[in-house]
Amino acid sequence: MIFDKDYYLWIWAVIFAAALSLAPLSATFAGIGEKGSGQNTTRQENARGEHKLESITVTAQKQKENVQDVPVSITVFNAQSIEDRKIESVKDIADFVPNLAIIDNGMSGMGTPSMRGLHVAPYTYTTTTGLYLDGVPMITGAGFEEALIDIERVEVLRGPQGTLYGKNTETGVINIISRQPDNEFKGKVSAAGGEDKKQEMSFSLSGPIQQDKVFFGVAGQYYQKDGFIENTDTGDMVDDREHWFGRAHLRWTPVEELDVSLIVSRLKYDEGDANMNLTEQGAAMFGLDAPLERKVTSNLDGCNKAARNAQSLKLVYGLTDSLTLTSVTTNRVYADRAVSDFDFSSATMMHVVDKDNNYEKISQELRLDSSAEQLKWLIGLYYDKDQNDINVVQDSMVPSMVGVKSRSTSGDAYAVFANLTCPLIGQLSLVGGLRYEQQDQEYEDHMSNFKVDDSWDALTPRIGLEYQFSTAIMTYAGVSKGYRSGGFNNLTTDPEYYSYDAEELWSYEIGVKSVFFNNRLVLNGAVYYMDISDMQVEEAVGPLTSYMTNAAEATAQGIELEMTAKVMDGMTLMAGFGYNNIEFDQFKDINGDYKGNKNPFAPEYTFNIGAQYRHDSGVYARADLIGYGKTYLDKANEYSRDAHEIVNTKIGYETEKFDIYLYAKNLFDKEYDLVGYYGGMYTIYSDPREIGLQAVYRF
Template sequence: MFEKYKPKRAVLGLLATLGLLACLGAQAVAGETDESGAMQLEPMVVTAEKRKENLQDVPSSISAITDTQIIDSGISTLQDVSNRIPNLFVCNWGFRGNSFVFVRGLGAVNNDPAVGFYVDDVNYMDSRVFDSNLFDIERIEVLRGPQGTLYGRNSLAGVINIITKKPDNEFHVGADQTFGNYGLMETDMHLRGPIVDDTLFFGFSGNIEQRDGYSRNDYLDKDGDDRNDKSGRAQLRWTPTDRLDVLAQVDGEQLDDGAFPVTSLNQVDSDPHNFSHNVEGEHQRNSVGTSLKVGYDADMLGFTSITGYRHYDDDVINDQDFTAADLYWAKERVRDDQFSQEFRLSSPGDSGVWQWIGGLYGFSEDKDHYLQMNYPGFGGVVEDAHSDLESYGYAAFGQITRTVFDKLDVTGGLRLDYEHRSIDYKRESAPFAINPDLTFSDSIDNSAVLPKFQLAYHWTDSIMTYAGVSRGYRSGGFNTGFTSIADASFDPEYSWNYEIGAKTSLLDNRLMLNASVFYIDLSDQQVTQLLPTANTIVQNVGRSRSRGFEVEGNVLLAEGLTMDASFGYTDAEFMKYEDPLAGADYKGNKVPLAPEYTFNVALQYRRPIMDHFDMFWSDGPLNLLVRGELQGIGDFYWNTANSIKEDAHKLVNLRLGLESEHFDLTFWVKNLFNAHYRAVAFEFPGSDPVGQAGDPRTFGLTLSGRF
């Protein structure tokens, strides 16, 4: 009975959020005495549409997090980012290669991502490397909805942009040292500055993290998900003239983690952080990447070239029966090389009523995938499956905006996208075959036309409304584990996104309030299905639709006192889906991993408690920082059959810090009340459901220094 009223409750949540922000903003005005306008929210510049723009002037659903907000809220992972962004849900479980990212109910499980992930304009094509520690970050941008025109393939749900800090004429030296429960020790460091003033600059930054596991393998008497990783980045920047900017980067990561603390759902619910496996889960990853970005601003246009190369080695061992019984376990090895090149031309920043951008993009990827399934409980069978996957693609794209009557912006865009994929596959077993031995080669070609049309009307300098329609596309591909050759490949999927929204800066820029409403039609949908062999395949199953809204804002209540809030509602369900494996019709079922709502409310207060703090080389005020966050995720289902449900849960985070000119000391707590929830839940056909518990309460102390 209550199900039918959930949209009403979501609307009430939206209205409550809007009303709370408006009332608090009005109180801020009532208490404001400085008529100079000094008390204002700082404008935020983003590059989401591949040019520098004020966030409030971009007619799209974009959320951005600045470097100050990253530090104040303690963001260090993609999961932390998702907790702040409406209708963004990230499911991290098992090992750091399992990062399932969903936006507005659209995403991917054990498949090419449906959300584009970019670091300094370089596309990370495989979601196995999404879950890396974030350090020395300038800004994080999240674009919701299909971004096919400017970003192309595999961005039909949205895009996440990570922008790192760049060296300049100022020396920046700093380090953060964190100590926490579960043996946490984490170090961040950075050094940036000039080699030749105004011309040549360098930058180095790094992160080291070690901690014990949150879960204990009782059978082996070992931690099951401990962490040990190192990451680093080096930059060299050359600006011989005011027009030319060249940035070369290299980054690397090495990690050695425990993996897959998965057990029965009954134990997850009753004893969440204990499990028993006879095979120890392991995850080792080594990755390296390089990029070269060249930007040149001429009088009539701007030119940008972005060259990227990425390589990673990924090795995983996991107990596939998730018990202490010696039934079956898996070993997986992935070797991946990716190369990408993009050339862009764009109008100059002062081009008046015409704004345009266009370019060419190309990529290639060579992936070697090896999966060994061991069945000691079934006669000692060992099955080896080796896949050599190659792909390459090209795209041409353009977008143009014309301003009419000084207030109306008319935008049109188009991208032509082509991709070729091929596979050489071999599967063999000994001493006998559970699945028939198989050798085959195949190739497929995918192409798409991805248009975009948008209208934006600027009612005033601080109020803008917009409406648009855009198409997204995720390419087809090959499965690397299947029982029938008919399931070896799958076709592309496509989405149409219809959206209207508003962006406002009110009360003399003390209140920013943005909202959007969307409807998404997804056809030829790619869905991941679990096999009795403890493997997965991707199949095209039909259509789904997603509809909902987002609202987010921040308000400056008084000097030093701010409030951030966001609320997202998603109603995503299958319009056509007949599962041939289960022999069931799932039409009308909810799309998995699509929470009904997400929300975040954060209240932060920063004030001086000493006007002069003359210790530890500091000569300035000593500030107190207090921040509290309430984050929530609504009901959703883990599987297409809607037989495994995750109930809504909420997390509370707190931060308390002392800040001086050169040093900060911060005490933090995540999941203050130790809320119990599942990080994942699933069931293979013929087996009982299993899952993994979400992170418990963690706390620690961070000492930060900078000069």
């Protein structure tokens, strides 16, 4: 079902009017009171309607705050809400966050975020939305993924986060925080099976090694599922999916004031080829016959052997009751090893081997913060070091398409930052922050021995006001700046295009956070305007030559609304809506003028509408309608994906320790392929329906 924009806005008006008219209500935001915040909370307590609004503490601004007091457009999921929604990946998170989409680029670990309409291709060293796992920054396009096992919460911040997080967070941040082990022994085992021979098994276990002093936590997952794209020559499915995940967590609290956490994790893929194929136009360019739907004739077995390793050491020392010193040291390596048949035929037109691609980042952050009742402030220092190595071999029966690429990019970044919240008059407070960041990078082509270096710096301020009308209603207005790092163009011999500058964004936002009916309904909303300058775009400078340049300017405006309400005991309604309009104000190259066109990979709107019922007898049911608006795939707006909706459902029976569920993702088997990806060459297939059975045991 495809409706126009006015229809969706009308639906939203009805939903909000109905929510405001229903009483008594019992509501909360994502994850609050849906089944209890603790894994061992009994289902009977939750189902009786004892869902008074709890105080959720987040660290979105790197200080502990109630989520309703944070002057940022933010969506928060706790462990239980992740389980209720059957969220299994970062891609699934996007389905429940206004104005966020994760673009499938055909292979696991290569999904790329589009937040408020800004998106970056997967094989780049930057991104517009940062992903942080226990402080480990994932701010490149490669490896933007994480297994969500034994998670305390996920915080999704929308809008520029350049002041506190720095580069490559110009439209937002996704924070994933693992659960801290403590004095209580607890564990969980989950198993699921479903269509296409899906198998998923996970576990978590944590508890004390020494009471009040030393604690441990371990978690792991195995996931396997057959593909849905057939190789007609062999009869095999080529796009099977399989991965392993493991995490170990050691926590030490030698004295009351000191908390030390060491977290080590690994995510490894052992999968088949990409879930994509040529379009008719792409096949014609290779001189091949038009491809069949979800069928290939590849003469090369593709594979994805990528792996991500991460380590995080966090030390928190309480100098006084309100003064805290925090150190976060991290290391992350994403190794991309893959074999791909990009002509998907029995001819050898474009066989690509990613031999030994490594993306490594070491980071260190040191900050001091004060959280006094009247005045909150934070100051910090940051450093990171990057080493990115790309080694690609391309084989073809066409001599001009044979080649070897071996190149690297390395560099350092330094930053100093501060953030402040202070009262002015009455309930009016000032929010301000400033960050200065310097980057030095070097690019080297090992095949030609060509070297070039460059540096970029940025000053990213933030200033705003927040007004507390009452304990239940807070409004805010602010101006903030974000930016995306500059970079280098590969293989160019033209000095004009050796490198390109940073992209900058100014955002103007007004928002409201409100709780009604004695803490039983939450309504949050924001409107924003973004001015993007020195926009990084692919500019055609010759008939067959394009480079990344700063050739465009753009503006965007949008709204974001979220609601959660419980209309009766056990019944909770949830909804989220985002509208975004982003257009080029200036952008042309030798192929045309794109002024007025939409930015690629920017859905016009996103929405989710859900209903959940949890009864004290143990009966559980949930349904979600998830939708995305029309999305253009290229700067000329020649190719696009139409608006689409999918339905997810989940029913089951819950006890204090054991749950069993029947679930469906994409219940009606909706196809929403990206047809025309990469300049009209490729189709990326959407995931088919998945129906499965899941069992969970807690102890």
